[in-house]
Amino acid sequence: MQIQTNISLKPYNTFGIDVKASRFINITSLDILTELVNNEKDFFILGGGSNLLLTKDIDKLVVHINFKGIKVIEEFDNSVLVQVAAGEVWHEFVLWCIDHDFGGVENLSLIPGNVGTAPIQNIGAYGVEFKDTVVKVEALHIETGEVRIFKKDECHFGYRNSVFKNDLKGDYIITNVIFKLSKNKHTLNSSYGAIQAELAKNNISEPTIKAISDAVIAIRQSKLPDPKKIGNSGSFFKNPVISKSEFEKLQEKFPNTPFYEVKSENSEISILKSEILYKVPAGWMVEQCGYKGKRYGDAGIHKNQALVLVNYGNATGKEILDLSKRIQKSVFEKFGIAIEAEVNII
Ligand code: EPU
Numbered sequence: 001m002q003i004q005t006n007i008s009l010k011p012y013n014t015f016g017i018d019v020k021a022s023r024f025i026n027i028t029s030l031d032i033l034t035e036l037v038n039n040e041k042d043f044f045i046l047g048g049g050s051n052l053l054l055t056k057d058i059d060k061l062v063v064h065i066n067f068k069g070i071k072v073i074e075e076f077d078n079s080v081l082v083q084v085a086a087g088e089v090w091h092e093f094v095l096w097c098i099d100h101d102f103g104g105v106e107n108l109s110l111i112p113g114n115v116g117t118a119p120i121q122n123i124g125a126y127g128v129e130f131k132d133t134v135v136k137v138e139a140l141h142i143e144t145g146e147v148r149i150f151k152k153d154e155c156h157f158g159y160r161n162s163v164f165k166n167d168l169k170g171d172y173i174i175t176n177v178i179f180k181l182s183k184n185k186h187t188l189n190s191s192y193g194a195i196q197a198e199l200a201k202n203n204i205s206e207p208t209i210k211a212i213s214d215a216v217i218a219i220r221q222s223k224l225p226d227p228k229k230i231g232n233s234g235s236f237f238k239n240p241v242i243s244k245s246e247f248e249k250l251q252e253k254f255p256n257t258p259f260y261e262v263k264s265e266n267s268e269i270s271i272l273k274s275e276i277l278y279k280v281p282a283g284w285m286v287e288q289c290g291y292k293g294k295r296y297g298d299a300g301i302h303k304n305q306a307l308v309l310v311n312y313g314n315a316t317g318k319e320i321l322d323l324s325k326r327i328q329k330s331v332f333e334k335f336g337i338a339i340e341a342e343v344n345i346i
Contacts, residue, residue, distance in 0.1 A: 013049035016231030021062035047117035055317035086116020103186035104133035106213040116174040131157035139172035231311030247278035283307035289330040
């Protein structure tokens with residue numbers, strides 16, 4: 001096992017924040033990882049670094065999960081089971097699926113990050129979420145060094161949420177994900193307005209999974225900054241989900257408030273299960289507060305999508321964090337709604 005010391009984490013987080021790890025190890029196999037957890041327990045797990053705001057140096061062993069492999073493990077008439085190692089880059093996995101004509105993840109094209117970190121926040125975009133195709137998640141229990149297989153319903157997936165972010169936070173390292181993908185007969189999800197517009201622009205009336213992937217790539221490239229050019233972590237905040245009465249109050253004051261109706265999820269109280277809730281785009285509220293496109297030193301708010309905070313080069317994690325707090329305060333003062341960070345703040 002090769003442990004490096006005093007390593008800059010700038011290349012390992014898409015925000016491009018320059019903090020240091022006192023010790024760092026690049027893990028390329030499950031065997032090495034198992035050996036590690038048998039010897040050390042107190043470390044910091046780093047996957048694709050795409051949902052992370054680092055505000056300070058990390059005085060622990062940083063474990064970079066970097067093992068690869070994609071394989072079909074079972075084939076049925078209309079579907080396949082595919083096992084993917086945690087260190088695979090998410091978008092490369094999506095492109096592999098498109099190449100093999102396996103459907104289900106095309107709407108999730110170009111989402112930054114790795115396959116092993118996708119379950120933690122149940123990544124989602126354009127009407128599809130990670131949870132829609134996952135069958136099982138394999139993870140290593142840090143305490144015992146044993147591999148546990150989580151069936152989908154044991155993962156408690158919700159909107160940008162899972163058991164790995166809550167009850168089991170820090171207990172497991174995700175090692176593999178098993179997906180069920182369609183073969184031949186794909187169920188396409190092209191209902192999202194922006195996808196329809198992009199397909200229409202290209203005169204595509206009968207889209208393939210590749211056409212949907214291409215449309216999503218074009219939409220994302222037009223709205224979201226490329227982390228290779230401008231540091232960012234995608235949506236910095238979650239879209240708040242509010243009750244009908246809160247929404248009506250909001251609409252009275254701001255009649256043009258955009259919204260999506262959603263069913264309450266993960267509610268333990270069955271009476272609430274069918275309650276309709278309202279998701280309000282946080283990006284709209286941030287824009288209404290006048291932040292869209294603003295820049296404060298090297299920290300800023302993206303010009304095309306106010307939900308995305310950016311690092312123009314040398315912003316510190318603390319500067320981005322302070323900006324996010326300032327935005328949260330303004331949104332609360334104007335709309336009476338508390339918006340929560342979606343990224344993990346360390
Ligand atoms: N809007 C504005 N101004 C903005 C941004 C958005 O007014 O600057 C309003 C518009 O009314 C727009 C609506 O918000 O119609 C929705 O915007 P958009 O379609 O860009 O989606 P979003 O709700 O802001 C969510 C996800 C994105 C995902 C898109 C598309 C969250 C936190 N974000 O953003 O995910 O790509 O939907 O499905 O749910 C990510 O998680 O990193 C991410 C990029």
